[in-house]
Amino acid sequence: MLSNWMKNFVLIFSITFLLTGCTALTDSDQNKNGMLPAEVFKNIDGDTVTVKVRGKEETIRLLLVDTPETQHPRLGVQPFGPEASDFAKEILYPGRKVEIEPGINYGRDKYGRLLAYIYVDGKMFNERLLEEGLARVAYVYPPNTKYVDVFYDIQDEAKKKEKGIWSIENYSTDEGFQADKAAQSGYKTGIEGGEAACRGKIKGNMNSMIYHVPEGSYYNSDIKEIEWFCTEKEAKEAGYRKAKR
Known part of the structure; x- marks a missing residue:
């Protein structure tokens, strides 16, 4: 008979396989x-x-x-x-x-x-x-x-x-x-446009794909990964949706 330790090992291995093995990329993909x-x-x-x-x-x-x-x-x-x-x-x-x-x-x-x-x-x-x-x-x-x-x-x-x-x-x-x-x-970041020139404008949360405008309720909240946009149109074209508040 399997010991309790061995049973636990088999159980953990099986769960790990189901969680990771089925989603790993392989040559068959x-x-x-x-x-x-x-x-x-x-x-x-x-x-x-x-x-x-x-x-x-x-x-x-x-x-x-x-x-x-x-x-x-x-x-x-x-x-x-x-x-x-x-x-x-x-x-x-x-x-x-x-x-x-x-x-x-x-x-x-x-x-x-x-x-x-x-x-x-x-x-x-x-x-x-x-x-x-x-x-x-x-x-x-x-x-x-x-x-x-x-x-x-x-x-x-x-x-x-x-x-x-x-x-x-x-x-x-x-x-x-x-x-x-x-x-x-003499180079200045953002002199030719781009994200740097838009800082302080439209703030995109890269984790939730939601953007916030300066007057929004959560504009000043702590967002780990930010993508800046100059206009709401740019944010929407990048796949973001506007925050409800």
């Missing part, structure tokens, strides 16, 4: 091209987006690229962060059909986000960020180095053209983005 069909649910920033796969929400962290921050609690809004975020919203808008190429063994980062490449109409979005000078090649960790050589070539072209982040000398480095260098160059 891929289409004939080896991709995971998905639909964009909401944008978070330039290199992070939430999609729906098999009807389940999955947050994707783009592999091998890093865009400047827009919502970091310590770094705040970095130069070209709003531009990268706006570019992502333009291409990866809610409802858009995309394909996901997961990293090796469906790896995840420390936040539980799926590491992957995203394709829109056959074009890899990771590459587009690099082409526009809105991201740097970063977080190069084996075994997920499949496209790293191609990425560095694209980055070199953006550097030569001094596009985006490469228009500010010594701003983008192997250690990250150096905001002090941008300040010395």
Whole structure:
């Protein structure tokens, strides 16, 4: 007969399998091209987006690229962060059909986000960020180095053209983005529009997908993840609905 300890172990294992095993992504979820069909649910920033796969929400962290921050609690809004975020919203808008190429063994980062490449109409979005000078090649960790050589070539072209982040000398480095260098160059975050220029206006709660206007009852409530909009129309187009109060 099974001991009580063994019975408890079997019970816990069975529950864990039912809760996790049935929802884990596997190769069987891929289409004939080896991709995971998905639909964009909401944008978070330039290199992070939430999609729906098999009807389940999955947050994707783009592999091998890093865009400047827009919502970091310590770094705040970095130069070209709003531009990268706006570019992502333009291409990866809610409802858009995309394909996901997961990293090796469906790896995840420390936040539980799926590491992957995203394709829109056959074009890899990771590459587009690099082409526009809105991201740097970063977080190069084996075994997920499949496209790293191609990425560095694209980055070199953006550097030569001094596009985006490469228009500010010594701003983008192997250690990250150096905001002090941008300040010395005279760059001001939000000068070209984007989320930074809309701070203090329409406040979107990224967890509930509800937006709040300044005169609303909950406008000044503690919201962990905020997305700013200049107008209510922009908030609605991004998939948010207005707070009832």
